[in-house]
Amino acid sequence: MASSFTTHTNPLSWTSPMKLLSYSSAPPNRNSSLLSYRRNRMSNCLSLSTSVNSTVETNNTCSTLLALCEGHVPDHVLRRAEEIGYIMPTPVQNEALPVLFSGRDCVLHAQTGSGKTLAYLLLIFSVVNPQRSSVQAVIVVPTRELGMQVTKVARTLAAKSMQLENEQKSCTVMALLDGGTLRRHKSWLKVEPPVIVIATLRSLCQMLDKHILKLDALRVLVIDEVDFMFNSSKEVSSLKKLLTIHSSINSRQTVFASASIPQHRRFVYDCIQQKWTKANVVHVHVNPIEPMPSCLLHRYVICGNREKYSTLLQLLQSDAPQSAIIFVGEQSEKSKKAGNAPPTTLLIEFLKTSYGGCLELVLLEEDINFNQRATSITDLKQSGDYLLVATDIAGRGVDLPETTHIYNFDIPKDAINYLHRAGRTGRKPFSESKCYVTSIISAEERFVLQRFENELKFQCEELLFLE
Numbered sequence: 001m002a003s004s005f006t007t008h009t010n011p012l013s014w015t016s017p018m019k020l021l022s023y024s025s026a027p028p029n030r031n032s033s034l035l036s037y038r039r040n041r042m043s044n045c046l047s048l049s050t051s052v053n054s055t056v057e058t059n060n061t062c063s064t065l066l067a068l069c070e071g072h073v074p075d076h077v078l079r080r081a082e083e084i085g086y087i088m089p090t091p092v093q094n095e096a097l098p099v100l101f102s103g104r105d106c107v108l109h110a111q112t113g114s115g116k117t118l119a120y121l122l123l124i125f126s127v128v129n130p131q132r133s134s135v136q137a138v139i140v141v142p143t144r145e146l147g148m149q150v151t152k153v154a155r156t157l158a159a160k161s162m163q164l165e166n167e168q169k170s171c172t173v174m175a176l177l178d179g180g181t182l183r184r185h186k187s188w189l190k191v192e193p194p195v196i197v198i199a200t201l202r203s204l205c206q207m208l209d210k211h212i213l214k215l216d217a218l219r220v221l222v223i224d225e226v227d228f229m230f231n232s233s234k235e236v237s238s239l240k241k242l243l244t245i246h247s248s249i250n251s252r253q254t255v256f257a258s259a260s261i262p263q264h265r266r267f268v269y270d271c272i273q274q275k276w277t278k279a280n281v282v283h284v285h286v287n288p289i290e291p292m293p294s295c296l297l298h299r300y301v302i303c304g305n306r307e308k309y310s311t312l313l314q315l316l317q318s319d320a321p322q323s324a325i326i327f328v329g330e331q332s333e334k335s336k337k338a339g340n341a342p343p344t345t346l347l348i349e350f351l352k353t354s355y356g357g358c359l360e361l362v363l364l365e366e367d368i369n370f371n372q373r374a375t376s377i378t379d380l381k382q383s384g385d386y387l388l389v390a391t392d393i394a395g396r397g398v399d400l401p402e403t404t405h406i407y408n409f410d411i412p413k414d415a416i417n418y419l420h421r422a423g424r425t426g427r428k429p430f431s432e433s434k435c436y437v438t439s440i441i442s443a444e445e446r447f448v449l450q451r452f453e454n455e456l457k458f459q460c461e462e463l464l465f466l467e
């Protein structure tokens with residue numbers, strides 16, 4: 001079956017990045033802001049940081065990551081970073097690292113895929129002392145998937161460099177994630193006391209409440225995806241307790257990170273008022289006029305509910321993605337009670353029989369067991385040719401850089417969700433390649449997508465199916 005799509009106005013028009021950068025409220029000069037972003041992105045000299053309550057000297061000189069971190073981060077960690085391929089700092093690393101090394105608390109606010117993880121990990125390696133067997137840094141993450149990913153990067157950086165002999169003892173990194181049992185976590189703690197702990201809030205608080213883990217020696221506390229954590233009714237009281245009772249702002253450096261911090265001025269104000277951070281906290285906000293990466297091209301297709309499956313199939317055939325994630329909405333409680341199969345399962349079954357392409361079909365959702373979930377992401381990272389069907393569990397933080405296409409089979413519930421789903425692609429900081437985000441919507445949902453466009457300052461092009 002020959003299938004193809006065209007854009008509403010001009011079949012090729014959506015390939016133009018200039019056209020895609022639109023603003024709901026008029027920017028000072030659209031073209032010049034795009035050009036300056038491009039220039040800055042290439043030379044790593046972005047100077048769009050906003051500081052709150054303080055004047056921050058930002059580092060505007062072009063330098064390598066090594067030059068930026070020398071004298072702060074141990075040599076063996078910097079060598080490992082180079083071996084992995086981290087040579088130049090990304091804009092957020094360029095902006096944030098001098099602030100972080102100065103000891104100030106920090107709200108890291110930068111686009112998805114911009115390299116916030118490496119920024120806070122380099123801070124941690126600059127502060128902790130591997131000779132002391134006490135927990136000196138804690139990174140709190142919202143999901144097991146993100147936790148496993150951050151643990152992997154931290155362990156890779158902590159591992160012995162191939163270039164340096166006679167190195168110091170390397171840091172022990174421990175993951176305390178949902179899905180592991182308290183007994184197992186307890187015995188790991190005994191066998192190899194960790195210096196850096198990466199944890200989901202529930203598992204961490206369980207250990208703290210039972211006095212199995214102590215944070216007396218804590219030097220750095222990172223809360224990743226901070227807006228999500230504060231928005232989650234299940235997590236918020238534990239989070240506040242961690243920030244104010246289990247540890248103190250005076251003895252630790254606090255870092256909050258996310259690509260989306262709604263009402264960020266209010267948030268920073270609250271941080272100070274509630275004593276979650278010190279009063280001289282710095283808000284490092286990189287590229288505030290463009291909440292999403294400019295390498296993303298946004299498209300939508302309108303179709304009836306019954307045609308969604310065939311529309312997705314046609315899109316997959318015409319796009320031929322290298323790797324893709326298809327986001328499906330959560331199953332409602334009513335549908336669960338009625339004994340219906342989850343929408344993810346229905347879609348996987350459909351694709352198994354209809355999708356004839358060479359990508360491996362993988363499912364990721366809350367209801368599959370933790371070991372299976374662990375395998376999914378690890379396998380995907382290694383294989384690189386996947387068609388991942390997922391709920392929003394894969395929407396936050398998951399880093400699969402080979403993903404070239406995102407499909408919103410169901411429309412995200414709000415603009416923030418759109419931003420994080422879209423941000424699962426375009427995750428190669430120095431690449432100029434374009435990546436695609438396509439939403440399959442009904443005619444009635446067009447106005448919802450329009451609202452996202454206004455809020456997130458992007459423009460979506462309609463794809464029309466050609467018979």
Ligand SMILES: Nc1ncnc2c1ncn2[C@@H]1O[C@H](COP(=O)(O)OP(=O)(O)OP(=O)(O)O)[C@@H](O)[C@H]1O
Nearest residue numbers: 086088089090112113114115116117118259397399
């Ligand atoms: N200096 C660098 N040079 C090259 N690649 C980098 C650099 N820093 C980070 N990366 C890569 O960029 C990708 C995105 O980084 P990371 O996962 O830290 O993004 P993020 O800002 O945390 O995104 P999100 O908000 O979606 O969680 C990763 O694959 C990482 O390895």
